[in-house]
Amino acid sequence: MNQPIANEVARRRTFAIISHPDAGKTTLTEMLLLFGGAINLAGQVKAKGQRRNTRSDWMGIERERGISVVTSVMTFEYGGHVFNLLDTPGHEDFSEDTYRTLTAVDSAVMVIDAAKGIEARTRKLFEVCRLRDIPIVTFINKMDRESRDPFDVMDEIEKVLALDTTPATWPIGRGRDFAGTYDIASGGVRLMDDASAKTGDAPQIALAELGAKNPNLDIAAITAEIELVKEACRPFDLESFREGHLTPVFFGSALKNFGVGDLLDAIGKFAPSPRAQESNLRRVDAAEERMTAFVFKIQANMDPNHRDRIAFARLCSGKLTRGMKAKQVRTGKPMSLSAPQFFFAQDRSVADEAFAGDVVGIPNHGTLRIGDTLTEGENLTFVGVPSFAPEILRRVRLPDAMKAKKLKSALQEMAEEGVVQVFRPIDGAPAMVGVVGPLQLDVLKVRLKDEYGLEVGFEPSEFQLARWIASADQKKLDTFITANNSGIAEDLDGDFVFMARNQFYLDHARERAPDVTFTDIKDVK
Ligand code: GDP
Numbered sequence: 031m032n033q034p035i036a037n038e039v040a041r042r043r044t045f046a047i048i049s050h051p052d053a054g055k056t057t058l059t060e061m062l063l064l065f066g067g068a069i070n071l072a073g074q075v076k077a078k079g080q081r082r083n084t085r086s087d088w089m090g091i092e093r094e095r096g097i098s099v100v101t102s103v104m105t106f107e108y109g110g111h112v113f114n115l116l117d118t119p120g121h122e123d124f125s126e127d128t129y130r131t132l133t134a135v136d137s138a139v140m141v142i143d144a145a146k147g148i149e150a151r152t153r154k155l156f157e158v159c160r161l162r163d164i165p166i167v168t169f170i171n172k173m174d175r176e177s178r179d180p181f182d183v184m185d186e187i188e189k190v191l192a193l194d195t196t197p198a199t200w201p202i203g204r205g206r207d208f209a210g211t212y213d214i215a216s217g218g219v220r221l222m223d224d225a226s227a228k229t230g231d232a233p234q235i236a237l238a239e240l241g242a243k244n245p246n247l248d249i250a251a252i253t254a255e256i257e258l259v260k261e262a263c264r265p266f267d268l269e270s271f272r273e274g275h276l277t278p279v280f281f282g283s284a285l286k287n288f289g290v291g292d293l294l295d296a297i298g299k300f301a302p303s304p305r306a307q308e309s310n311l312r313r314v315d316a317a318e319e320r321m322t323a324f325v326f327k328i329q330a331n332m333d334p335n336h337r338d339r340i341a342f343a344r345l346c347s348g349k350l351t352r353g354m355k356a357k358q359v360r361t362g363k364p365m366s367l368s369a370p371q372f373f374f375a376q377d378r379s380v381a382d383e384a385f386a387g388d389v390v391g392i393p394n395h396g397t398l399r400i401g402d403t404l405t406e407g408e409n410l411t412f413v414g415v416p417s418f419a420p421e422i423l424r425r426v427r428l429p430d431a432m433k434a435k436k437l438k439s440a441l442q443e444m445a446e447e448g449v450v451q452v453f454r455p456i457d458g459a460p461a462m463v464g465v466v467g468p469l470q471l472d473v474l475k476v477r478l479k480d481e482y483g484l485e486v487g488f489e490p491s492e493f494q495l496a497r498w499i500a501s502a503d504q505k506k507l508d509t510f511i512t513a514n515n516s517g518i519a520e521d522l523d524g525d526f527v528f529m530a531r532n533q534f535y536l537d538h539a540r541e542r543a544p545d546v547t548f549t550d551i552k553d554v555k
Contacts (some may be wrong), residue, residue, distance in 0.1 A: 066106025420464025
């Protein structure tokens, strides 16, 4: 372990926000950035449509549809901590991107609409977090509006997600009468006022002062409820939280910037610093001296003036300095990190150094792919950046046959970026693309036209399902492949997938080939 590196690592918190669309993720993100001084919008609230445009929407398709397609990274400092907030696309068609982003965080904030409780997408994203036991801090948002009973919402979290809850704060008043929160640990009260929207939460006052401050409140009832909460609810337990079994729950209003400061303090205080990461050879500790990193996202055209590709890499250990040489383990080739970039809100700035837990953008011209490991020489590869079986398969139709070669390399590049998955049938039939959501196909079409001058269409395919196949017995795998020749394709890495017309065919193939495994999630090597 290297002490200066360990100190830097200890103050880092790398996290994401998971939520259902409209729960308030964007609003909360802006408020968090406000605390970090990363953006300066004190009191300046923009219309939603306009606000969307200030975000990470680099592509026309996003602007047109008012959705966020891409994932971005926001780094800010607050209270002695360095926070790396990894943004995730709001639209579920881009959920693959979100899942991969969740492999690069150490904790997550789950935002729940106080009136709606747990919604479908929150649940799904929570399940992805659970795969890695990521600790979750819960923010029950929109408390300034009519909301459900807080006991009820906590109960729903426990039942639906099978996740223990502990209130960190408790709401005083409901709906229009929402006045503030009681802090369970300190016993202080924070009142919501107009000033908090600009400056963040006001200082705490004692519960005894509450009556004098706000004569409309029924102090006896509030005190009795707080007693009940303390008696009936689980106490906070750091270990249980860190293991992903217990979530501390905060109540607030992102729109009024109320409770956001408490949330951020809690992430600083309780959420884990960058954790050790598994590789094919060993566990890599974040405070190790030598730099290691993995690529979890590729983004093209972030800035229309620079036609470049940025690989987002999460540092897993050591320190990255500008100009250093790293080894790209997959190819064995050295690469110079001459212009790694940090992302402060939406500006890019050149970073001189970064530590484990940080995310840097590495400009490149297609050398880096999702899942790639970078080291200072060691041949290890990080595991756990997954590919998901596509839910939609389409054949790519190219009216201009002269451009087949160009299409092949364009599809290869799009697959390396994770825009779509590409499957090449071994019988020589035209390539298939696989996506999780239909909007991914729209993005592919627009990009093939804009960037490669290729007009393509998509044709329904006879296949609906794709599964990666493997077997401990190579002969049995070969036999299966030969017997199912027209339904076998290779993915980007040359791994074989079996494509089936429907679930019935898939089940049938499984039954006939008990020595072959069929999987719908593949770790990128
Ligand atoms: P996202 O889709 O999760 O990113 O949600 P947004 O942050 O865009 O919020 C969705 C809508 O809810 C917007 O109209 C916000 O102004 C509104 N909103 C967000 N937070 C709050 C809140 O705390 N209280 C109220 N009343 N509205 C909120």
